[in-house]
Amino acid sequence: MSPVDAALVLLVEDEPQMRRFLRAALTGHGYRLLEVETGTAALTEVATRNPEVILLDLGLPDMDGIEFTRRLREWSRTPVIVISARGQEKDKVAALDAGADDYLTKPFGVEELLARMRVARRHREAAAGTPEDAVFELGEIRVDFVRRQAFLSGADVHLTPTEWRLLATLVRHAGKVVTHRQLLKEAWGAAYAGETSYLRVYMGQLRHKLEPDPTRPRYLVTETGVGYRLRVE
Numbered sequence: 001m002s003p004v005d006a007a008l009v010l011l012v013e014d015e016p017q018m019r020r021f022l023r024a025a026l027t028g029h030g031y032r033l034l035e036v037e038t039g040t041a042a043l044t045e046v047a048t049r050n051p052e053v054i055l056l057d058l059g060l061p062d063m064d065g066i067e068f069t070r071r072l073r074e075w076s077r078t079p080v081i082v083i084s085a086r087g088q089e090k091d092k093v094a095a096l097d098a099g100a101d102d103y104l105t106k107p108f109g110v111e112e113l114l115a116r117m118r119v120a121r122r123h124r125e126a127a128a129g130t131p132e133d134a135v136f137e138l139g140e141i142r143v144d145f146v147r148r149q150a151f152l153s154g155a156d157v158h159l160t161p162t163e164w165r166l167l168a169t170l171v172r173h174a175g176k177v178v179t180h181r182q183l184l185k186e187a188w189g190a191a192y193a194g195e196t197s198y199l200r201v202y203m204g205q206l207r208h209k210l211e212p213d214p215t216r217p218r219y220l221v222t223e224t225g226v227g228y229r230l231r232v233e
Contacts, residue, residue, distance in 0.1 A: 007030075007052045007053070008031075008032045008034065008049065008050075008052055009032065009033050009034070009051055009054075009055060009117070010045055010055070011023075011033055011034065011035045011036070012036055012042040012054060012055065012056045012060065012065070012068070013057040014037040014038070014059070014060060018057070018106070022055065023035070025114075029114060034049060037060070038060055038063075039062055039065070039068035042056075042068060043071065043072065043146045046072065046076055046134075046146075047076075047134035050078075051078060052078070052124060053080075054072075054079065054080045056068065056069070056082050056083065056100070057082075057083060058091070059084070059085075065084070065095070066094050067098075069098040069099045069100050070098045070099065073099035074145050074172065075136075075145035076145075077124070079102075079123060080101050081100070081102045081104060081116055081117065082095045082100045082103045083104045084104075084106060085106045087105040101120050101123065102120060134146045136171045136174070139219065140212075141210055141219065143168070143171050145168065150209075150210065157209050157210065158209075159206075159209065160205075162187050163202060163205060163206055163209070165186055166183060166186070166187050166203065166206060167206060167210075169186040170183075170220070170228065170229070173230070174232050175232045176229065177227050178228055179227040180196045180199055180226070181193045181194075182227070183228065206220055218231065
């Protein structure tokens, strides 16, 4: 059995002709294939089936492929190769900045795709050993990255999009200090890197929603003059 025989590939593509083409090409070279048509279904498959490579079309019916990639990168490092008819430089840059590993413009040759998949798999193997989970639990807090939801003692906690981005960033770096600049960049964008007053307001809101006593935070702790940390001790 060759190394390819055990490799599971997730194809995220809603165009039947392209799915048929890739199904024949990949299964003919020994890959196992999962096929989904939406970003929502793809996130679930990554969490439950742990594919080695994701082949991603950008024009999905429920969300743009770039948004899918951003959401995936909140909790997973599974290699993503974009396969898209969008060939403009701005589209490639946006996909790569969102966290994609490679970008192929349709139409493309099978041999080139297979070569890029081999590179992606090598990168995945090199990164092996670092934990990644779709669900994070700490005390009474549970964070589900696939559903983009937080729970406190089993009850759903409503978070605004900004609160979610802040919490997701702290969870990804659990136990480590995350600087003001990094949190602002993740939640609002690089243009807001100096707006530390935003952080104080939104971290206060997060504490009221997640901490037993917001005035004496157990989990979302301040590192004075530097940033914040999700305490995991």
